[in-house]
Amino acid sequence: MDRNSPIGVFDSGVGGLTVAREIMRQMPEERIIYFGDTARLPYGSKSQDTVLRYSRQIIRFLMTKEVKAIVIACNTASAYVLEAVERELDIPIIGVIRAGARTAVHSTRNGKIGVIGTEGTISSGIYTDVMRQMRPDIEVSVKACPLFVPLVEEGLLHDTVTDEIASRYLSVLKGRFIDTLVLGCTHYPLIRSTLGRIMGDEVTLVNPAYETAVELKELLREKELTCQTRKDGEEEKYQFYVSDLAEKFTAFATSILPNEVKETKKIHVEEY
Amino acid sequence: MDRNSPIGVFDSGVGGLTVAREIMRQMPEERIIYFGDTARLPYGSKSQDTVLRYSRQIIRFLMTKEVKAIVIACNTASAYVLEAVERELDIPIIGVIRAGARTAVHSTRNGKIGVIGTEGTISSGIYTDVMRQMRPDIEVSVKACPLFVPLVEEGLLHDTVTDEIASRYLSVLKGRFIDTLVLGCTHYPLIRSTLGRIMGDEVTLVNPAYETAVELKELLREKELTCQTRKDGEEEKYQFYVSDLAEKFTAFATSILPNEVKETKKIHVEEY
Numbered sequence: 325m326d327r328n329s330p331i332g333v334f335d336s337g338v339g340g341l342t343v344a345r346e347i348m349r350q351m352p353e354e355r356i357i358y359f360g361d362t363a364r365l366p367y368g369s370k371s372q373d374t375v376l377r378y379s380r381q382i383i384r385f386l387m388t389k390e391v392k393a394i395v396i397a398c399n400t401a402s403a404y405v406l407e408a409v410e411r412e413l414d415i416p417i418i419g420v421i422r423a424g425a426r427t428a429v430h431s432t433r434n435g436k437i438g439v440i441g442t443e444g445t446i447s448s449g450i451y452t453d454v455m456r457q458m459r460p461d462i463e464v465s466v467k468a469c470p471l472f473v474p475l476v477e478e479g480l481l482h483d484t485v486t487d488e489i490a491s492r493y494l495s496v497l498k499g500r501f502i503d504t505l506v507l508g509c510t511h512y513p514l515i516r517s518t519l520g521r522i523m524g525d526e527v528t529l530v531n532p533a534y535e536t537a538v539e540l541k542e543l544l545r546e547k548e549l550t551c552q553t554r555k556d557g558e559e560e561k562y563q564f565y566v567s568d569l570a571e572k573f574t575a576f577a578t579s580i581l582p583n584e585v586k587e588t589k590k591i592h593v594e595e596y
Numbered sequence: 597m598d599r600n601s602p603i604g605v606f607d608s609g610v611g612g613l614t615v616a617r618e619i620m621r622q623m624p625e626e627r628i629i630y631f632g633d634t635a636r637l638p639y640g641s642k643s644q645d646t647v648l649r650y651s652r653q654i655i656r657f658l659m660t661k662e663v664k665a666i667v668i669a670c671n672t673a674s675a676y677v678l679e680a681v682e683r684e685l686d687i688p689i690i691g692v693i694r695a696g697a698r699t700a701v702h703s704t705r706n707g708k709i710g711v712i713g714t715e716g717t718i719s720s721g722i723y724t725d726v727m728r729q730m731r732p733d734i735e736v737s738v739k740a741c742p743l744f745v746p747l748v749e750e751g752l753l754h755d756t757v758t759d760e761i762a763s764r765y766l767s768v769l770k771g772r773f774i775d776t777l778v779l780g781c782t783h784y785p786l787i788r789s790t791l792g793r794i795m796g797d798e799v800t801l802v803n804p805a806y807e808t809a810v811e812l813k814e815l816l817r818e819k820e821l822t823c824q825t826r827k828d829g830e831e832e833k834y835q836f837y838v839s840d841l842a843e844k845f846t847a848f849a850t851s852i853l854p855n856e857v858k859e860t861k862k863i864h865v866e867e868y
Contacts, residue, residue, distance in 0.1 A: 362642075363636070364636050369841075370634075370635060370840050371840050371841050373840075374635045471746055471750055477742070485757055488760075489757060568642050568646045569643050
């Protein structure tokens with residue numbers, strides 16, 4: 325395994341860019357191959373079976389790029405896929421759930437943690453399972469919030485409608501007196517200020533994107549896979565691939581990443 | 597061609613059931629094979645290229661069921677696909693757009709028509725093109741309403757949030773003094789009462805699902821393809837196929853169709 329190979333990162337669309345952004349910040353020397361499955365998004369409302377099939381195709385594509393490690397930057401795919409595919413691969417693969425769960429378990433003072441996410445992530449029960457394995461007396465309250473992704477994608481980040489929907493979704497969690505809330509979908513950090521205002525100062529918001537980059541950094545160091553030679557030259561350091569609408573992706577990625585994204589390539593991922 | 601063969605109907609998901617329901621009402625003797633592409637929905641935010649590829653796979657699947665005609669019960673797919681595929685097929689194929697456009701052109705009194713739909717349908721400009729071909733002096737105002745589908749799928753059919761979002765989307769159309777509004781997405785008839793209240797009594801709402809069934813009936817008669825022998829027996833009269841989440845589909849279909857749906861089969865449509 326070449327430690328100067330890139331890291332593969334994938335998501336159903338643009339949400340995983342919040343994870344890629346954290347990797348860029350925390351490990352500026354690493355190269356990244358990002359894939360967003362924009363032709364088949366969203367994953368959050370689909371079955372485990374389908375998300376597993378799609379993820380295996382994406383992983384086969386990333387392997388053709390000789391990645392040294394893979395990050396599943398999508399909560400739904402992490403929930404449904406990680407356990408099955410880590411046995412099939414001979415490179416390290418991590419999801420966003422374990423790191424977020426660990427941080428939540430360490431941060432709670434009263435042992436009551438809330439988790440919000442897509443229908444797929446929430447119905448999988450994975451955050452609850454993982455946190456209870458770490459600390460069996462944790463009390464976990466969960467809530468699926470299917471309108472948050474479309475509201476974010478419509479750009480209503482600071483809007484009375486988003487406030488109203490968030491108040492409804494979060495009211496059940498407020499009633500359970502949680503002191504820690506896991507933002508269990510990569511789109512949710514983009515409405516963090518709304519969520520924080522509704523939950524109040526006493527509730528800690530956990531962003532698994534940040535925690536995942538921390539975990540990846542440790543993992544690469546442990547496996548001696550940290551990049552050593554900065555290879556500048558003909559190849560772009562960060563390469564972006566999607567299954568549809570490459571230009572729209574480029575514009576969105578440029579808006580949230582530190583540097584301009586020059587190009588996104590469209591591929592037929594179902595052929596992998 | 598066997599006139600007693602079934603009619604193929606497809607959509608990105610459940611929305612096209614509003615079209616299937618109209619066919620069942622208006623032509624109770626006809627058999628239907630319905631396909632909903634639930635593994636890859638929604639189509640409204642995807643490119644023409646991708647929607648065309650997906651639709652061709654679905655059409656190849658429907659052809660294995662020996663359908664005598666195909667209805668594209670999805671506005672986005674009708675907008676992007678119909679013209680390309682009708683040349684490739686030797687059976688009749690219709691979409692939902694022409695019938696809706698014709699009814700709107702006939703119903704307007706002041707020549708000002710509004711169209712609402714997904715981003716894909718609206719950005720294709722197809723309703724405007726088709727209506728202007730029918731009557732060049734028609735003034736068409738359009739508005740993409742990307743939050744309506746998630747709001748309907750979240751069950752917020754009668755809700756203050758849906759009212760607020762609908763008021764925002766429709767305000768530009770009200771300002772243009774339209775007297776006819778085309779519901780250019782198969783989900784929208786389900787929030788018809790909200791849309792009607794906001795637009796006011798003087799605005800006629802056109803539901804292309806209904807008009808498409810009328811057009812199909814005429815077409816089958818013209819081509820001498822109307823079903824003649826009611827073949828009861830081993831085969832279900834209405835057969836449902838999806839690419840994911842068959843049970844969820846069955847429950848939804850049962851809730852909006854006149855009869856209980858006993859079974860939905862899941863297939864891998866990308867293999868066609």
